[in-house]
Amino acid sequence: MKLYDYILSPSCYKVRLMAALTGVKLDLQPVDFHPGLEHRGPELLALNPAGSIPILKDGDLILTESSAILVYLAAKAAAEWLAGDKPEEAARVQQWLSFSGRLTTSLGGARLHEMLLRPGDIDALQAQGISALRELEAGLVEQSLRGRRFVAADRPTVADIACFPYVALAPDGGVSLDPYPAIRLWSRALRSLDGFIEMPGIHRLHELKPEPLIETGEA
Amino acid sequence: MTAQAMIDEWYPVGLFSQLQPAGRQTALMGEPIVVSSDADGNATVTGGNGRSLPVLVRYGHVWSSLGQPKKALFPIPEADQPGRRFVDVGAVRVRCSPLRAVENFLDIAHFPFVHTDILGAEPHTEVQNYKVEIREDVDEVWATQVKFYQPQAAKSAAGGITTEYMYRVPAPTCSVLYKTCPPRPSEWDVITLFVQPLAEDLCDVWPWMALFDDDTSMTDLIHFQQTIFLQDRSILENQIPRLLPLDPGMEIPTRADLTSIAYRRWLKRRNYTYGAQLVAQ
Amino acid sequence: MPSDTTGFWTPVALSADLPAGTVIPARTPAGSVALWRSEAGRLAASADRCPHRGMRLSHGFVRGEALSCIYHGWSYAQAGNCLRIPAHPGLTPPETIRVAIHEVAEADGVIWVAAGVPASKPPRLDGLTPLRSLTVLAGKDAIETAAGGKTSPDGLVETAAGAGGVWLLAADDGQTLVHVLVRDDAGTKDRIAASRAAESLRRRAENLQREGIVQ
Incomplete structure (x- = not known):
C-alpha cells in the first residue's frame, strides 16, 4: 500500500498512525506540500482532483479522504477499530x-x-x-x-x-x-497505546520509559 | 528595545525560486514590506512607504534591509562548492523572538528530549566539553569540537553515530552549522538557519542546506529538516518570556550552554537587542 | 475563594484530572503553575517555568518522584530543588537551581493551590462530588447572573433549581475556572444533565459578558 504523504500533515499522520497501531506496512511516497505545492501539480491532481493529501493506492484502488482511508486500513487489518x-x-x-x-x-x-x-x-x-x-x-x-x-x-x-x-x-x-x-x-x-507513533509537534511521552542510568564520560 | 544596531543588517525575506510578479506581503522588524520580481525576473523589495529597499539574492533566498547595510552578506564558501545539493526548506512561522530561534539552533543538549531517536536519545545525554570563541577579525561567534551521539544524524545516515558539529553565528539572526557528512567524511554538511524578524516576538524561519547527498530525494531532504524544526517550534512558542533575556539573572546556563552564553554576550556587546529583554521583568 | 490576611486557596483542578505520573498546567492568582502528581501519588505545584531556558514545566513529564522539563530534561523534586541535569550526568546540581513551589491541598476530589500561607485549610465540600471543570470566558458577575445565584464565602454558587449542580469558582482576569459539583447520590443521567446544563450556563454567561450587560 502506497501513501502519498507529507510529514507535517495531520491528515496524513492519521493514516500513518492507524497503520502503526494496526501493524499495516505502508510504502511512503513523500509529497513536497510546502514549499513545493506538489499536491496541486498535474501528477497528484490526476490521482486526486481535489488536490489534497493523503492519497492511498492499494493495487488498482485509489482512496482519498483520511476518514475513508482509516476505515479501509481497519477493515483490512484490525476490525476492532x-x-x-x-x-x-x-x-x-x-x-x-x-x-x-x-x-x-x-x-x-x-x-x-x-x-x-x-x-x-x-x-x-x-x-x-x-x-x-x-x-x-x-x-x-x-x-x-x-x-x-x-x-x-x-x-x-x-x-x-x-x-x-x-x-x-x-x-x-x-x-x-x-x-x-x-x-x-x-x-x-x-x-500510551502500544505502537503509537508521533509526528513533529507531538512529543514523545518520555515517562513511558524508566529514567535511564547514565554513564558519565569526562564530566 | 531599539532596532538601531540591527537595522543595517541583511535579513532573509523570501525564497528566490518562489518570487512572483504580484509580490508577497510580509514584514521586516515591524514594517510591512512587499517582495516581488520585476519584468526581468530580478527581486525587488518595497518598504512600507513605497520606498525601494536594498536587495541581494544569495543562498537561495532574497535578502533585504530596512537600513543601509555597511557590509556584504556573510560568506558561506561551501555555497560555491561543486557537488553540493542546495535545499530550500521553506518558511515556518514561529511566535517567538528571532533571537530565541537562533539560540535554540545553537543548542545540542535538547536533542534527546525534543528530537528523540533522530538527533539524540537517552541515555546519551551528556554534552562533552567543546570550544567557543568570539572571532573578533570576522565578528562572529564560533563553537567547535562539539560532539554528540545521534541515532539518525541525517537522512543519509544509516544508524547511530557520534556526530561532530561546528556552529557559527555570522549575523544576529542567522546561524550556520557544519556537521559530519555521513557519505563523505572529509567534508562538512552545511545547514543554516536564516531568521526573518517580523516583530520582536514573531519570526519566519528559513532553513537552508548545502549537502553532499546524491541518493536522498529533494523532498525527503526538505521533510527531514522540516521535521526537526517543527519539533523545536512547540518549544520555542512556550518559552517564557518570548523575548531572549540578556539579563544574566533571568536564566541559568551550564557548561553545555557555552555557545548560548557567547551568543548572548555578543548580542549585548553589539547592541543587537531587537527581540531581547535587557532587564528582568 | 476563602482568604485571610496571610494567604488563600484557589481550586485549580479536580483530582480525577491529574492521575499519578502526570503534570498539567493550572492558573492561580499567583501565576501559572505546573501541577503534578508523582508515581507514588504525591502532589506538588511549581512555577510553570524552568529556570534554565524558560520552558513551561507543564509541558514536561513525570518519572518516579520527579518532574522533568521537556526541553533539556532537567528534573525537579517536590521541594523545587533541581535533581538532575542530563547534559552533565556526573554533576550534582547546586542548591541555587530551583523552582518556586506552592503549597497544595487535596480534599473531596478537588486540588487547591495556596497563594501565600493560608491560616486555614481549604473548605470541605460535604455531600458533593466533583463532575468536571470548565473554563468560562466571563467574570464572576456574569456567571452569577447566568446561574441565578450568589457566590458563598467558600466560592460556591448554587445554580437555579440545582439543574446545573453546584459551581465552585476560581476567578481570574476575565476568565473563570468553574468546577461543577453534583450531589453524591446523583446518578449517571443526572450527571450528564448537569454537564449539559453547565455548557448552557457557560453560553449565557459568555453572552452576558460579551454584550457588556455585566462587567
Missing part, C-alpha cells in the same frame, strides 16, 4: 468521523495560517476551533460518565484517530489546549 454492531456505537463512530472534518477546517486552517503562512481569517478559524474543542471535551466527559474512555466506545476506534491529530496540534495554530482536562486524559490514553 471499526464500530461494532451496537447502534449507538455505530452512530457515534460516524458522528466523530464527520466532526473530524470540522477540526480540519478550523484548527487545521489556523495551523496552516500560523505556521506555513497560508491565507485565512485567523480569528474566525481559532474561534471555530475553540467551539469544536469544547464540543469534544463535553463529549468525552459524557463518555467517561458512561464508563467509556474514548469518543465512541470503551476502546479506541477509527473515530479517535480521526480526531486526535488536529486536536493535539491545536497549539500550532495558536489555540491553547490548557482548558480541556478530558481531552488531556483522552490524548494521553491514545499516546
Whole structure:
C-alpha cells in the first residue's frame, strides 16, 4: 500500500498512525506540500482532483479522504477499530468521523495560517476551533460518565484517530489546549497505546520509559 | 528595545525560486514590506512607504534591509562548492523572538528530549566539553569540537553515530552549522538557519542546506529538516518570556550552554537587542 | 475563594484530572503553575517555568518522584530543588537551581493551590462530588447572573433549581475556572444533565459578558 504523504500533515499522520497501531506496512511516497505545492501539480491532481493529501493506492484502488482511508486500513487489518454492531456505537463512530472534518477546517486552517503562512481569517478559524474543542471535551466527559474512555466506545476506534491529530496540534495554530482536562486524559490514553507513533509537534511521552542510568564520560 | 544596531543588517525575506510578479506581503522588524520580481525576473523589495529597499539574492533566498547595510552578506564558501545539493526548506512561522530561534539552533543538549531517536536519545545525554570563541577579525561567534551521539544524524545516515558539529553565528539572526557528512567524511554538511524578524516576538524561519547527498530525494531532504524544526517550534512558542533575556539573572546556563552564553554576550556587546529583554521583568 | 490576611486557596483542578505520573498546567492568582502528581501519588505545584531556558514545566513529564522539563530534561523534586541535569550526568546540581513551589491541598476530589500561607485549610465540600471543570470566558458577575445565584464565602454558587449542580469558582482576569459539583447520590443521567446544563450556563454567561450587560 502506497501513501502519498507529507510529514507535517495531520491528515496524513492519521493514516500513518492507524497503520502503526494496526501493524499495516505502508510504502511512503513523500509529497513536497510546502514549499513545493506538489499536491496541486498535474501528477497528484490526476490521482486526486481535489488536490489534497493523503492519497492511498492499494493495487488498482485509489482512496482519498483520511476518514475513508482509516476505515479501509481497519477493515483490512484490525476490525476492532471499526464500530461494532451496537447502534449507538455505530452512530457515534460516524458522528466523530464527520466532526473530524470540522477540526480540519478550523484548527487545521489556523495551523496552516500560523505556521506555513497560508491565507485565512485567523480569528474566525481559532474561534471555530475553540467551539469544536469544547464540543469534544463535553463529549468525552459524557463518555467517561458512561464508563467509556474514548469518543465512541470503551476502546479506541477509527473515530479517535480521526480526531486526535488536529486536536493535539491545536497549539500550532495558536489555540491553547490548557482548558480541556478530558481531552488531556483522552490524548494521553491514545499516546500510551502500544505502537503509537508521533509526528513533529507531538512529543514523545518520555515517562513511558524508566529514567535511564547514565554513564558519565569526562564530566 | 531599539532596532538601531540591527537595522543595517541583511535579513532573509523570501525564497528566490518562489518570487512572483504580484509580490508577497510580509514584514521586516515591524514594517510591512512587499517582495516581488520585476519584468526581468530580478527581486525587488518595497518598504512600507513605497520606498525601494536594498536587495541581494544569495543562498537561495532574497535578502533585504530596512537600513543601509555597511557590509556584504556573510560568506558561506561551501555555497560555491561543486557537488553540493542546495535545499530550500521553506518558511515556518514561529511566535517567538528571532533571537530565541537562533539560540535554540545553537543548542545540542535538547536533542534527546525534543528530537528523540533522530538527533539524540537517552541515555546519551551528556554534552562533552567543546570550544567557543568570539572571532573578533570576522565578528562572529564560533563553537567547535562539539560532539554528540545521534541515532539518525541525517537522512543519509544509516544508524547511530557520534556526530561532530561546528556552529557559527555570522549575523544576529542567522546561524550556520557544519556537521559530519555521513557519505563523505572529509567534508562538512552545511545547514543554516536564516531568521526573518517580523516583530520582536514573531519570526519566519528559513532553513537552508548545502549537502553532499546524491541518493536522498529533494523532498525527503526538505521533510527531514522540516521535521526537526517543527519539533523545536512547540518549544520555542512556550518559552517564557518570548523575548531572549540578556539579563544574566533571568536564566541559568551550564557548561553545555557555552555557545548560548557567547551568543548572548555578543548580542549585548553589539547592541543587537531587537527581540531581547535587557532587564528582568 | 476563602482568604485571610496571610494567604488563600484557589481550586485549580479536580483530582480525577491529574492521575499519578502526570503534570498539567493550572492558573492561580499567583501565576501559572505546573501541577503534578508523582508515581507514588504525591502532589506538588511549581512555577510553570524552568529556570534554565524558560520552558513551561507543564509541558514536561513525570518519572518516579520527579518532574522533568521537556526541553533539556532537567528534573525537579517536590521541594523545587533541581535533581538532575542530563547534559552533565556526573554533576550534582547546586542548591541555587530551583523552582518556586506552592503549597497544595487535596480534599473531596478537588486540588487547591495556596497563594501565600493560608491560616486555614481549604473548605470541605460535604455531600458533593466533583463532575468536571470548565473554563468560562466571563467574570464572576456574569456567571452569577447566568446561574441565578450568589457566590458563598467558600466560592460556591448554587445554580437555579440545582439543574446545573453546584459551581465552585476560581476567578481570574476575565476568565473563570468553574468546577461543577453534583450531589453524591446523583446518578449517571443526572450527571450528564448537569454537564449539559453547565455548557448552557457557560453560553449565557459568555453572552452576558460579551454584550457588556455585566462587567
